[in-house]
Amino acid sequence: MQQETFDRRQLSRVRRELLREQRALNARRFFRNRQAVFGALVVLVMLLLAVLAPVLAPADPLAQSVANRFAKPGEAGYLLGADKLGRDLLSRILYGARVSMTVGLSVGLSSMVFGMIMGLYACYYPTLDKILMRICDGLSAIPSTLLAIALMAVLGSSIYNVITALSIVYIPRMARVSRAAALTVKEQTYIEALRSQGASSFRIIWGHIAPNILSSVVVQASYNFANSIITEAALSFLGVGVPAPQPSWGNILSEGREVITTAWWMIVYPGAATALAVMGTNIFGDGLRDILDPHSN
Amino acid sequence: MLNYIFRRLLALIPVLLIVSLTIFLLIHLVPGDPAAAMLGENATQEQIDALHTAMGLDLPLPLQYLRWMGRLLRGDLGTSYFMKGTVNEILRDHMVPTLQQTAVAVAFAALVGVPLGMIAAVHRGRAADRLISGFSTVGVSMPSFLMGLGLVLLFSVKLRLLPSSGYKEIAVAGWRTHMRYMLLPGIALGFIEMGLIIRMTRSAVLEILSADYMRMARSKGVSRVRLFLKHALKNALIGILTVVGLSFISCLGGAAVTETIFNIPGIGKLTLNAVMRRDYEVVQAVVLVVSLLNVVCTLILDLFFAMIDPRIRLQ
Amino acid sequence: MGEKILEVHNLTTRFATERGEVTAVQGISFHVDRGEILGLVGESGCGKSVTSQSILRLYDERRDVRYEGEIRFEGRNLLALPEKKMRSVRGGEIAMVFQDSLSSLDPLFTCADQIMESILIHRKISRAKARAEAVEMLRLVGIPDPEKRADQYPHELSGGMRQRVMIACALSCRPKLLIADEPTTALDVTIQAQIMELIRDLNEKLNMGVILITHDLAVVSEMCTRVAVMYLGQIVEEADVVTLFEHPLHPYTQGLLRSIPTVKGGKREELSVIEGTVPPLDRIPEGCRFRPRCPNASPLCSGQMPGLKPVGEGHRVRCFLCGGEEKEARS
Numbered sequence: 001m002q003q004e005t006f007d008r009r010q011l012s013r014v015r016r017e018l019l020r021e022q023r024a025l026n027a028r029r030f031f032r033n034r035q036a037v038f039g040a041l042v043v044l045v046m047l048l049l050a051v052l053a054p055v056l057a058p059a060d061p062l063a064q065s066v067a068n069r070f071a072k073p074g075e076a077g078y079l080l081g082a083d084k085l086g087r088d089l090l091s092r093i094l095y096g097a098r099v100s101m102t103v104g105l106s107v108g109l110s111s112m113v114f115g116m117i118m119g120l121y122a123c124y125y126p127t128l129d130k131i132l133m134r135i136c137d138g139l140s141a142i143p144s145t146l147l148a149i150a151l152m153a154v155l156g157s158s159i160y161n162v163i164t165a166l167s168i169v170y171i172p173r174m175a176r177v178s179r180a181a182a183l184t185v186k187e188q189t190y191i192e193a194l195r196s197q198g199a200s201s202f203r204i205i206w207g208h209i210a211p212n213i214l215s216s217v218v219v220q221a222s223y224n225f226a227n228s229i230i231t232e233a234a235l236s237f238l239g240v241g242v243p244a245p246q247p248s249w250g251n252i253l254s255e256g257r258e259v260i261t262t263a264w265w266m267i268v269y270p271g272a273a274t275a276l277a278v279m280g281t282n283i284f285g286d287g288l289r290d291i292l293d294p295h296s297n
Numbered sequence: 298m299l300n301y302i303f304r305r306l307l308a309l310i311p312v313l314l315i316v317s318l319t320i321f322l323l324i325h326l327v328p329g330d331p332a333a334a335m336l337g338e339n340a341t342q343e344q345i346d347a348l349h350t351a352m353g354l355d356l357p358l359p360l361q362y363l364r365w366m367g368r369l370l371r372g373d374l375g376t377s378y379f380m381k382g383t384v385n386e387i388l389r390d391h392m393v394p395t396l397q398q399t400a401v402a403v404a405f406a407a408l409v410g411v412p413l414g415m416i417a418a419v420h421r422g423r424a425a426d427r428l429i430s431g432f433s434t435v436g437v438s439m440p441s442f443l444m445g446l447g448l449v450l451l452f453s454v455k456l457r458l459l460p461s462s463g464y465k466e467i468a469v470a471g472w473r474t475h476m477r478y479m480l481l482p483g484i485a486l487g488f489i490e491m492g493l494i495i496r497m498t499r500s501a502v503l504e505i506l507s508a509d510y511m512r513m514a515r516s517k518g519v520s521r522v523r524l525f526l527k528h529a530l531k532n533a534l535i536g537i538l539t540v541v542g543l544s545f546i547s548c549l550g551g552a553a554v555t556e557t558i559f560n561i562p563g564i565g566k567l568t569l570n571a572v573m574r575r576d577y578e579v580v581q582a583v584v585l586v587v588s589l590l591n592v593v594c595t596l597i598l599d600l601f602f603a604m605i606d607p608r609i610r611l612q
Numbered sequence: 613m614g615e616k617i618l619e620v621h622n623l624t625t626r627f628a629t630e631r632g633e634v635t636a637v638q639g640i641s642f643h644v645d646r647g648e649i650l651g652l653v654g655e656s657g658c659g660k661s662v663t664s665q666s667i668l669r670l671y672d673e674r675r676d677v678r679y680e681g682e683i684r685f686e687g688r689n690l691l692a693l694p695e696k697k698m699r700s701v702r703g704g705e706i707a708m709v710f711q712d713s714l715s716s717l718d719p720l721f722t723c724a725d726q727i728m729e730s731i732l733i734h735r736k737i738s739r740a741k742a743r744a745e746a747v748e749m750l751r752l753v754g755i756p757d758p759e760k761r762a763d764q765y766p767h768e769l770s771g772g773m774r775q776r777v778m779i780a781c782a783l784s785c786r787p788k789l790l791i792a793d794e795p796t797t798a799l800d801v802t803i804q805a806q807i808m809e810l811i812r813d814l815n816e817k818l819n820m821g822v823i824l825i826t827h828d829l830a831v832v833s834e835m836c837t838r839v840a841v842m843y844l845g846q847i848v849e850e851a852d853v854v855t856l857f858e859h860p861l862h863p864y865t866q867g868l869l870r871s872i873p874t875v876k877g878g879k880r881e882e883l884s885v886i887e888g889t890v891p892p893l894d895r896i897p898e899g900c901r902f903r904p905r906c907p908n909a910s911p912l913c914s915g916q917m918p919g920l921k922p923v924g925e926g927h928r929v930r931c932f933l934c935g936g937e938e939k940e941a942r943s
Contacts, residue, residue, distance in 0.1 A: 138315020143550020153572035279438035509715035518703035
């Protein structure tokens with residue numbers, strides 16, 4: 001008995017040390033990976049712009065000025081121009097970043113939390129696994145944009161409903177990723193050893209499997225972050241996402257489409273912001289994946 | 298092989314059940330009365346009650362589901378409250394432009410993506426690889442609405458080469474005109490998929506190029522060209538076709554965006570209009586049919602894979 | 613003994629890696645006689661496989677690898693051969709068997725397809741005839757019911773069967789030299805013995821030279837006529853199998869021999885291990901490469917690298933302290 005507890009303690013100590021070493025190594029690799037650092041910087045800047053939007057924005061994003069309708073960039077103090085109601089485009093893009101970042105972070109986090117819980121318990125309980133995976137199969141059979149549109153139709157357009165709808169769309173993917181990762185961890189010998197020593201399933205799942213699948217989960221979460229920014233913008237562009245007058249990159253672009261022949265700035269600036277945010281997150285995610293899973297490259 | 302097909306068909310049943318149940322619950326768990334929501338604020342109580350009964354909303358939920366499923370199994374997708382004709386007819390008419398657009402998109406994505414991915418893999422680590430990989434990162438970060446707007450801005454507004462929107466039927470306007478109108482929406486829709494295809498092809502080919510059986514084949518005296526065409530391509534085919542198949546589905550699902558930009562009367566636009574009007578019957582039908590197409594596509598791909606890879610049949 | 617079919621002179625193989633160039637094989641020389649079995653032994657990471665794959669030039673020369681020296685096969689220098697001529701050597705005159713039979717056979721082609729592939733490349737015969745030969749090869753390597761097995765895929769066969777299929781692939785064009793790179797490491801002991809038996813059998817029947825790469829000295833003593841021991845990309849000792857087992861000179865060889873379990877006079881001898889591990893290729897020690905792990909190391913050993921010197925009939929050793937260099941220093 002004495003021996004057993006000793007073994008177990010030692011085993012988990014060794015595991016913890018290994019994990020810590022791995023993390024230190026990963027951190028070093030991260031800073032050596034210029035791509036990942038660049039991606040992280042872009043995301044960080046976007047987050048800062050979003051948080052500081054009220055301070056940075058030169059004007060109220062909703063303040064209209066009929067005299068300055070479609071002011072060109074640089075005209076009348078409109079750095080990036082004005083829209084059809086004479087609202088300052090720069091301020092609207094900055095506030096739009098708030099919407100995108102809120103949606104991206106919320107969906108990234110919620111899909112991470114729920115998907116991970118589902119994946120972890122699915123890998124441990126076969127019956128639950130069958131049920132959950134069938135549901136995930138069913139949900140992922142519906143193309144994501146269409147599912148999101150249908151969900152928005154039912155929920156009604158608002159930023160909170162966008163978050164809910166996109167979480168429903170992205171959780172099944174995360175559940176699959178974390179289940180697959182958890183299954184490979186679960187098959188390793190030390191988990192078997194822990195089980196034979198009578199460790200509780202809660203401890204095995206959260207103390208040993210969860211930390212080991214975190215890397216795959218975080219990588220997937222970063223892709224979900226990027227994809228939900230895209231989908232939010234698409235929904236708002238189609239008029240079923242964030243409702244006007246609240247600015248979102250998608251609905252600014254949608255207004256821009258109507259004046260594409262005359263007011264190019266209505267497309268170019270919010271478009272560049274969207275592309276940059278998505279690209280930054282994608283590059284960050286790729287860098288993260290290369291670091292955490294060197295095998296993939 | 299027959300055994301495999303049978304097992305695959307059997308495995309479809311729970312998926313289809315979940316899909317139909319999800320779609321059904323989606324509409325019927327709407328807070329409030331769908332009938333009232335459909336008719337809008339100006340409807341009288343009598344109108345609402347009439348529609349309520351007509352839609353079978355008086356029945357308990359499980360019974361409603363069974364009735365709906367019964368109709369579906371007979372191939373009846375229902376009738377639209379707002380549009381003329383049955384939903385079957387409406388869908389059929391709107392499916393054509395979407396399929397044409399999707400075909401252009403997938404063709405573009407695959408024809409550009411697969412060769413680029415292969416070139417990148419063969420030149421791993423060199424300038425060509427870095428250039429192509431960078432391009433694919435740009436690709437996967439370019440959602441269709443951005444790409445669409447950008448293309449219109451460049452090719453229609455600036456260069457005046459291609460029409461900025463509209464749809465021309467092949468039967469009426471001929472192939473050339475049809476394609477002129479389809480090119481920009483197709484590329485816009487397929488661009489992000491092209492990025493994905495480049496990535497997948499690159500990693501699939503890379504993995505195979507370093508496989509032991511490639512070395513073994515080389516030790517038998519197989520030439521490089523044959524090695525690539527015979528062993529590498531056949532082995533990479535599964536990975537590549539999977540991602541091409543997936544791109545077909547996401548294009549179908551994502552067509553709403555490009556159809557809005559380019560004003561194409563396809564199912565995406567139909568869905569959006571139905572959503573705005575709360576024409577739930579049509580929304581249900583579109584989501585169901587596209588999901589069904591997705592499931593069938595996946596099945597066909599899997600059967601094809603089982604044909605080329607003997608290992609799959611055993612699983 | 614017989615005529616030399618393969619002569620390797622000063623072969624050096626360098627790889628370009630992210631951290632600069634790495635020398636995996638450093639100036640090795642050896643030869644193989646017609647019909648003999650040469651054993652190439654050493655721990656993993658000592659350059660055995662690199663040597664064998666260098667002989668067939670399997671690495672990507674446009675990118676990864678740089679060869680120096682000479683590999684003479686029946687008089688021709690393989691390293692100077694154009695790619696097209698080299699292709700007819702690969703599989704036609706020199707064939708190779710790899711370690712992992714599951715990953716070395718293409719999963720998407722049947723056994724017959726894979727054997728026919730070499731036949732069709734190297735000989736001008738029809739597909740039907742090639743197929744008949746493939747089946748015949750399967751019979752030759754001892755696969756029961758070859759007609760049926762020919763149409764099966766690699767994953768449908770057992771490990772031992774797959775290894776036999778790979779040998780059938782290699783032998784289908786009657787090569788003059790077979791390179792077997794740890795052909796039995798992945799197999800059960802009984803199957804190992806069968807495969808080794810098969811290789812020796814075919815070696816006699818076809819009068820084909822064999823380079824047998826292994827880390828298992830017991831196998832070497834059973835199979836080989838001569839042995840070359842490699843350490844960190846160099847040959848450290850070379851002798852005929854009797855001499856090597858009776859009078860090993862190099863401390864590394866002695867260490868390897870001591871680590872085989874033996875039973876003498878009913879009492880088990882104590883097993884010894886060689887201290888330390890093989891250092892990575894980018895951290896090769898100065899002087900004698902074995903010095904950090906050598907029990908007899910002296911200051912002499914850290915100064916310069918010992919050469920491979922003859923100490924007797926066909927016996928060469930790379931060590932200052934055990935004959936070769938010492939004798940020379942005295943004379």
